[in-house]
Amino acid sequence: MTSRLEALCMEKGLKMTGQRRVISQVLSEADDHPDVEEVHRRAVQIDPRISIATVYRTMRLLEDAQVIERVDLGDGRARYEEATADHHHHLIDTRTGRIIEFASPELEAMKERIAHELGYKIVGHRLEIYGVPLDDAADGIRDEEERP
Amino acid sequence: MTSRLEALCMEKGLKMTGQRRVISQVLSEADDHPDVEEVHRRAVQIDPRISIATVYRTMRLLEDAQVIERVDLGDGRARYEEATADHHHHLIDTRTGRIIEFASPELEAMKERIAHELGYKIVGHRLEIYGVPLDDAADGIRDEEERP
């Protein structure tokens, strides 16, 4: 069966090898923001003869082809998500690591305005919010402070 | 002569060694966002017997003491600036690497509101805008696309 990403890759004229097919499948099925090691872990479950090097190479390939997007969440490793048309950002739960996506047109507009006032045209941007659940915070549950 | 950061360090009760004094001076005089290597480069010019390891250690020390702040601009290395009371963000000129600081109370408020709507209390956040000068963009000068 052809995964969504695989179709996208063929559309872009990429050579479809077995490992690319598997990685595409893994990424199509993912609804989180896996890092390379995690993608590899999942890929190996489908076909054990996929090396981590190939995963790295394929992620870069897919990124360059704009099929996926790299997300830098400041934890020292690259995470990925499927490329989407609309801009969105991430709220990271520092307690659990859960990542919540959100979009805000007003925020986009404001950002655009700020850049313009500074004499710049935006070519990229990123916003991350680190937070803790309101109710937990109220409970006064201790937050083992990571460096955000 | 005692640099501004050196005074701050003594206030915090840190043991003032020769190399810490030099690094404090370098940071006090910096008005940009140097990475560790750059700080080392400048420190060595004042006293050649400072190792890069010590710079790494001192930067972390000063960061923990909230004397300086780490800035992750997504270029794979840590950059630093003096700690300030007010939150601000960075606009990075992708053409030149120049970093422009800006603050926006409205933006802060909006961010706060978004987090609250998602049920979170903010413990940290970061916003970076990558852009090119408006006039350059208008001229149609080619932008050698880095991965932002």
Added chain:
DNA sequence: TCTGGGATTGCGAACGGTTTTCAGTATGAT
């Protein structure tokens, strides 16, 4: 002012994520 001992330093080795090299393998245009 001199001293003792814990903190700090320099060096090089180790580390974790990522990229590259290279020889062997698979792909898909013919």
Added chain:
DNA sequence: ATCATACTGAAAACCGTTCGCAATCCCAGA
């Protein structure tokens, strides 16, 4: 089916950063 080409696996190289260890420094107390 064939063949040039692109791709792959394994291991080494890389790069920013941290760590282990012996030597050194700082400074409170004498």
